[in-house]
Amino acid sequence: MPTRFLPKDLDPARPLAIIAGRGIYPALLAEAARAAGTPVRLVAFEGEADPALVAAFPAAERRGVEVGKLGDLLAALRELGAGSAVMAGQVAPRKLFSGMVPDLRLVALLARLPERNAETIFGAVAAEIEAAGVRMIDARAHLDAHLATEGRMTGWLGGSVDDAELAFGVRMAREMARLDVGQAVVVAKGTVIAVEAFEGTDNMLRRCAATGGKEMLLVKAAKHGQDWRFDVPCFGERTLESMAEGGVRRAALEADAVLLLDKPRVLAKARELGITLVGFR
Numbered sequence: 001m002p003t004r005f006l007p008k009d010l011d012p013a014r015p016l017a018i019i020a021g022r023g024i025y026p027a028l029l030a031e032a033a034r035a036a037g038t039p040v041r042l043v044a045f046e047g048e049a050d051p052a053l054v055a056a057f058p059a060a061e062r063r064g065v066e067v068g069k070l071g072d073l074l075a076a077l078r079e080l081g082a083g084s085a086v087m088a089g090q091v092a093p094r095k096l097f098s099g100m101v102p103d104l105r106l107v108a109l110l111a112r113l114p115e116r117n118a119e120t121i122f123g124a125v126a127a128e129i130e131a132a133g134v135r136m137i138d139a140r141a142h143l144d145a146h147l148a149t150e151g152r153m154t155g156w157l158g159g160s161v162d163d164a165e166l167a168f169g170v171r172m173a174r175e176m177a178r179l180d181v182g183q184a185v186v187v188a189k190g191t192v193i194a195v196e197a198f199e200g201t202d203n204m205l206r207r208c209a210a211t212g213g214k215e216m217l218l219v220k221a222a223k224h225g226q227d228w229r230f231d232v233p234c235f236g237e238r239t240l241e242s243m244a245e246g247g248v249r250r251a252a253l254e255a256d257a258v259l260l261l262d263k264p265r266v267l268a269k270a271r272e273l274g275i276t277l278v279g280f281r
Contacts, residue, residue, distance in 0.1 A: 003036070005138035005228070014083025015039040017134070019073070020049040021089030024261050025234060027053045029088050032142040041080040043073065048091055067091055068100035070109065070128060077134050084135045087122060087230035117180060122230045136229040140256075146263040148235070148253035148279040153267055158249025158276040161217060165190070166252055166280060169219035177223030183233050184220040186248055188213045201239055208246035216248045222257035236261035237269045244273045255279040 016038050020026035026042075026049065033040050042062040044054045054062060063076035077085060102110065109128065113120050126136045140147060169187040172195075177183045182196030186208050193213045196204045201220070208216060220233050235251070235258050243251065253260075258279075260266040270277050 003141050003144050005141040005144070007135070007137060010135065010137065011083050012038065015041045015081055016137075017041045017043055017077050017080055017082035017085040019043045019045070019085055019087045020053060021045050021087070021091045022048050022050070023089045023234075023236070024050070025090075025259070026050070026088040027056075028146065028262060029086060029139075029142060030056075032145075036142055038142070041082055043076045043080070043085075045089075045091060049089065066101070068102040068106055070106040070125060071103050073125075074105075074128065074132050077129065077132065082134050084137045085129055086137055086139045086141065087126070088139060119180065119227065119231060123227055126227075126229050138228040139230060139232045140228060140259065143259060146260050148255050148258040148260060148277075150255040150279045150281050153253075153277040153279055154270050154275070156276055157271060157274045159215060161250055161252055161276065161278050165217060166219070166278075169217055169252060170221055170254075170280065173219040173221040174223065177221060180223075183223060184218060186213070186216050186218050186246075188216045202242040205239070205242035205246040205248055208248055213247070216246075216250070218243060218248050218251040220251070220258050221254040226257070233258045234261055235259070235266065237266060240266065240269050240273055240275055243275055249274065250276040250278075252278050252280050255281050 016033055018026050018029055018040060020042060030040050042057045044062060044064050045067050046064045063080060065072040065076055109124050110116060113124060130136055168190055169185060172185045172187060172192055176185055176195055184196040184201050185192055186194040193211050193216055194204050194208050220235060222233060235253055
């Protein structure tokens with residue numbers, strides 16, 4: 001399937017390196033890129049990337065690096081002959097701030113940052129990768145079929161979503177994203193029930209159970225100026241389970257911006273749990 005997010009001038013003969021963290025996102029991307037005829041290589045963050053994914057790559061087509069070893073990351077991309085790269089999958093947030101032992105190259109990079117959060121750190125790393133001659137591409141490339149689409153993606157299983165509450169939820173989600181707090185909120189009847197922050201979407205959803213909120217709606221959106229090279233909002237089966245645990249039966253996801261981690265499985269799981277999923281522009 002053609003992708004709208006791949007640069008037209010990219011050399012198709014040079015490998016795409018997937019810089020892999022946690023979850024199924026890297027495996028989903030590897031499968032889709034191979035199906036499109038793109039040669040794929042793997043740079044796996046040790047202790048983060050799925051061991052099954054690592055084992056699926058021949059030794060000559062993969063490298064393992066520790067989080068924080070920027071020099072090793074750049075060397076791995078060079079050894080694999082990567083022409084382009086994508087950051088896919090999570091790195092545990094605590095590791096970025098307390099569990100990481102940076103090499104001297106990353107120490108120097110961090111010292112130049114006026115603010116240190118996931119966006120500024122990964123953005124600076126992406127700039128270093130591009131300076132080394134490897135093009136960082138939109139992390140939605142090859143995954144068009146797994147993006148949220150406009151309208152009902154399931155039936156009204158958990159209840160319908162009206163225009164007014166959707167507009168309120170989107171406004172709140174975008175404001176939180178603008179402030180770099182998070183990219184998801186839960187609202188109900190014109191009230192903000194919960195806001196995603198450092199804890200992540202799943203923990204936010206689970207604590208909604210304690211609020212006693214009714215007719216809650218999760219809204220997940222991109223922010224203005226989103227850096228699509230490494231920062232794609234994701235929604236998966238675990239998110240659905242957290243919604244069910246927190247009593248949140250409806251979710252509105254921005255079309256072409258939120259990645260459903262294996263869309264057919266996510267939609268099937270939503271129907272199984274009786275959760276409404278809608279997409280908005």
